[in-house]
Amino acid sequence: xPAVQETIExxxxxxxxxxxxxxxxNIETVKAPKGLNEDIVRYISERKSEPEWMLAWxxxxxxxxxxxxxxxxxxxxxxxxxFEDLYYYAAPKSSEGPKSLDEVDPxxxxxxxxxxxxxxxxxxxxxxxxxxxxxxxxxxxxxVSVVTTFKDELRKAGVIFCSISEALREHPDLVKKxxxxxxxxxxxxxxALNSAVFSDGSFVYVPEGVRCPMELSTYFRxxxxxxxxxxxxxxxxxxxxxxxxxxxxTAPMRDENQLHAAVVELIALDDAxxxxxxxxxxxxxxKNGKGGIYNFVTKRGDCRGRDSKISWTQxxxxxxxxxxxxxxxxxxxxxxxxxxxxxxSNGYQQVDSGTKMIHLGRNTSSRIISxxxxxxxxQNTYRGxxxxxxxxxxxxxxxxxxxxxIGDKCGAHxxxxxxxxxxxxxxxxxxxxxxxxxxxxFYCMQRGLSQEEAVALVVxxxxxxxxxxxxxxxxxxxxKLIGISLEGSVG
Amino acid sequence: MLEIKNLHVKxxxxxxxxxxxxxxxxxxxxxxxxxxxxxxxKSTLAYVLAGREDYExxxxxxxxNGESILEMEPDERAAKGVFLAFQxxxxxxxxxxxxxxxxxxxxxxxxxGEAELSTPDFMKLVKAKAAALNIDFExxxxxxxxxxxxxxxKRSEILQMAMLEPSLCVLDETDSGLDIDALKVVSDGVNALxxxxxxxxxxxxxxxxxxxxxxxxxxxxxxxxxxxTGGKELALELEKSGYAEYAGKAA
Numbered sequence: 078x079p080a081v082q083e084t085i086e087x088x089x090x091x092x093x094x095x096x097x098x099x100x101x102x103n104i105e106t107v108k109a110p111k112g113l114n115e116d117i118v119r120y121i122s123e124r125k126s127e128p129e130w131m132l133a134w135x136x137x138x139x140x141x142x143x144x145x146x147x148x149x150x151x152x153x154x155x156x157x158x159x160f161e162d163l164y165y166y167a168a169p170k171s172s173e174g175p176k177s178l179d180e181v182d183p184x185x186x187x188x189x190x191x192x193x194x195x196x197x198x199x200x201x202x203x204x205x206x207x208x209x210x211x212x213x214x215x216x217x218x219x220x221v222s223v224v225t226t227f228k229d230e231l232r233k234a235g236v237i238f239c240s241i242s243e244a245l246r247e248h249p250d251l252v253k254k255x256x257x258x259x260x261x262x263x264x265x266x267x268x269a270l271n272s273a274v275f276s277d278g279s280f281v282y283v284p285e286g287v288r289c290p291m292e293l294s295t296y297f298r299x300x301x302x303x304x305x306x307x308x309x310x311x312x313x314x315x316x317x318x319x320x321x322x323x324x325x326x327t328a329p330m331r332d333e334n335q336l337h338a339a340v341v342e343l344i345a346l347d348d349a350x351x352x353x354x355x356x357x358x359x360x361x362x363x364k365n366g367k368g369g370i371y372n373f374v375t376k377r378g379d380c381r382g383r384d385s386k387i388s389w390t391q392x393x394x395x396x397x398x399x400x401x402x403x404x405x406x407x408x409x410x411x412x413x414x415x416x417x418x419x420x421x422s423n424g425y426q427q428v429d430s431g432t433k434m435i436h437l438g439r440n441t442s443s444r445i446i447s448x449x450x451x452x453x454x455x456q457n458t459y460r461g462x463x464x465x466x467x468x469x470x471x472x473x474x475x476x477x478x479x480x481x482x483i484g485d486k487c488g489a490h491x492x493x494x495x496x497x498x499x500x501x502x503x504x505x506x507x508x509x510x511x512x513x514x515x516x517x518x519f520y521c522m523q524r525g526l527s528q529e530e531a532v533a534l535v536v537x538x539x540x541x542x543x544x545x546x547x548x549x550x551x552x553x554x555x556x557k558l559i560g561i562s563l564e565g566s567v568g
Numbered sequence: 569m570l571e572i573k574n575l576h577v578k579x580x581x582x583x584x585x586x587x588x589x590x591x592x593x594x595x596x597x598x599x600x601x602x603x604x605x606x607x608x609x610k611s612t613l614a615y616v617l618a619g620r621e622d623y624e625x626x627x628x629x630x631x632x633n634g635e636s637i638l639e640m641e642p643d644e645r646a647a648k649g650v651f652l653a654f655q656x657x658x659x660x661x662x663x664x665x666x667x668x669x670x671x672x673x674x675x676x677x678x679x680x681g682e683a684e685l686s687t688p689d690f691m692k693l694v695k696a697k698a699a700a701l702n703i704d705f706e707x708x709x710x711x712x713x714x715x716x717x718x719x720x721x722k723r724s725e726i727l728q729m730a731m732l733e734p735s736l737c738v739l740d741e742t743d744s745g746l747d748i749d750a751l752k753v754v755s756d757g758v759n760a761l762x763x764x765x766x767x768x769x770x771x772x773x774x775x776x777x778x779x780x781x782x783x784x785x786x787x788x789x790x791x792x793x794x795x796x797t798g799g800k801e802l803a804l805e806l807e808k809s810g811y812a813e814y815a816g817k818a819a
Contacts (some may be wrong), residue, residue: 515621520658522642523618523651524668524728525676534671538662538711 112161118273121166125242128249138262138272145266151429152458153398165274230290237282241309244280251282255313259342259379267338267373275309283318292548293322308339314349323548325356338373347382354547358395366425369397376403380412388415390546392555394562397426404433407441414443417543421562422455431461436472445476448540451487452566458490465502478508481539483566533560570594570736570767575628577616586612588792599768601778604789605811610771614740618652619645632736647679649735653725653742657713665708673731697730701757718745726757737768743777755780775807790814
């Protein structure tokens with residue numbers, strides 16, 4: 078593209094530079110010692126020049142975390158994590174990355190190739206450190222026009238979209254009002270840890286009556302790369318507002334941090350709607366099950382206002398261990414929660430994921446569509462809770478959990494919890510488990526598809542209901558990703 | 569030209585031998601019919617030609633255009649022009665007919681070293697071929713074979729055949745489950761594909777299909793071997809006498 082060089086020049090001149098410096102400086106220079114204590118928490122807060130109340134909040138979380146123990150109820154097995162042997166501030170990768178793509182695991186490079194990731198983008202994803210100015214690289218990926226017009230348009234609409242650190246400086250009242258209001262500090266072990274040491278993340282506020290003029294996705298794709306292991310996201314849709322947000326990336330990301338414990342809080346006020354989509358493809362470990370990311374995430378949305386709606390869509394193909402239950406608290410009357418999930422596991426991956434739909438208000442409804450695909454030696458568990466509290470008159474839920482097995486060494490498990498404390502609640506649960514049959518594969522192969530193409534086609538058909546929920550621009554990429562994740566799973 | 573030489577086939581998981589020295593030659597440009605009683609090995613022959621893993625070839629060979637295809641995967645055979653119209657086509661939930669046709673057509677084209685079809689070209693082609701087979705275009709937006717009637721499934725098979733342009737067509741009991749009207753449509757579809765570069769093997773129980781698809785030769789398969797070969801009038805004879813003559817005869 079001839080426009081690229083020009084674009085790069087443009088970017089250099091405008092505000093993407095701020096993004097570059099704003100993002101890079103602190104992680105390049107400092108690193109706190111290993112282990113976790115109050116001093117480290119204070120250090121983190123100080124480095125980020127946070128207000129006093131934020132430090133107190135973090136310390137409170139830290140003390141609660143100290144008193145908690147790791148949950149063991151999930152169907153995942155891993156060696157005990159030594160929390161004193163981890164860095165809690167500054168990314169070690171800023172100095173230790175590979176110098177060029179030649180030093181990166183060829184398997185990962187092969188995957189980039191198949192996904193059609195542009196060369197420049199591959200370097201960033203793989204964490205290659207180069208002397209070339211980073212801003213130019215970013216520009217090549219998504220082009221300057223996207224970033225700048227994004228910022229302009231959002232500003233015009235009154236949407237606040239920034240890092241949570243920036244939000245703490247620029248909009249402390251909003252953060253103070255909502256942070257921890259959906260996932261309290263002591264909610265669970267990993268949420269408490271995150272509350273104490275979270276490094277950064279995103280903050281979105283969509284003011285009353287505003288429909289966010291664009292998917293908050295492309296922009297995020299640029300930002301995402303530098304987010305650390307303890308990410309904190311807070312999204313608020315004020316009355317009548319709408320926002321659609323996509324995190325993650327289809328290309329696998331190299332990361333030095335083995336443990337990830339993110340917290341995402343969504344708040345939807347009266348008549349507001351939040352659509353949150355995730356494509357997670359972190360390093361799943363090698364083919365023998367060594368290495369890989371442990372992903373312990375707490376994601377929860379609060380339909381606080383009447384007629385509000387929160388919708389989670391997730392495509393989980395990466396990580397050695399996934400422990401993740403994006404949930405909805407249906408507090409407002411007539412509010413609605415949705416959870417659409419595709420969880421693909423291969424090799425020795427372990428997935429324990431699902432959702433919680435907590436019906437509190439009247440005439441609330443929820444819908445759960447979960448598609449689990451297990452291959453190789455992996456274990457894939459759906460764990461979900463649907464509950465109606467005493468005052469949740471007219472609560473409705475429809476749940477559909479389908480599991481697909483590929484091969485005979487993997488496992489699929491469905492653990493639904495259903496609690497109805499109100500007689501008028503109407504809950505439906507459907508579940509199926511099936512295997513990709515040899516007949517089906519043979520039929521496809523007779524029509525000219527290779528075995529891998531056949532598996533990809535059948536699996537993409539299996540997950541179609543959920544794929545349709547993804548933003549259009551990610552659909553094709555995600556379909557490809559699912560196929561690639563299952564390569565080598567048959568025969 | 570299809571040449572099957574002394575083919576012996578058993579089930580992969582059992583000792584049961586199904587084909588016991590089958591010899592058959594189908595030159596390009598000809599349509600041959602295989603008739604025979606239940607359990608004579610007709611469907612086995614179809615599956616073995618397409619490369620299904622449940623069967624093991626213990627002796628003999630299958631040559632297509634002079635080249636043995638026994639070691640080839642099913643998709644490689646498809647690329648070489650082998651097409652099997654299934655007696656019981658599989659359902660593929662969630663995969664629209666159009667997606668399936670396009671994926672298959674392009675997979676075969678790629679393997680043959682041809683350029684993939686562009687979306688407009690593909691749509692034009694499908695629309696024309698579907699219309700010829702009296703297939704409602706809306707049907708192609710539904711998942712492959714899911715909830716299809718017997719007639720719809722068979723027409724969909726023939727549409728796939730037309731799209732993939734194979735050079736060896738094997739039709740396994742394509743007439744089963746078809747009413748007279750559907751039989752006519754399917755047969756017309758098959759006849760339209762007859763040509764000097766294409767060999768066809770039509771497997772059937774009944775003569776009635778052969779009124780519509782008139783074969784150059786008819787073979788009687790029983791006890792794992794071809795027992796008799798004749799012209800199209802052999803089918804009529806079988807229709808009258810049945811397969812009783814072959815029932816007692818050991819291979």
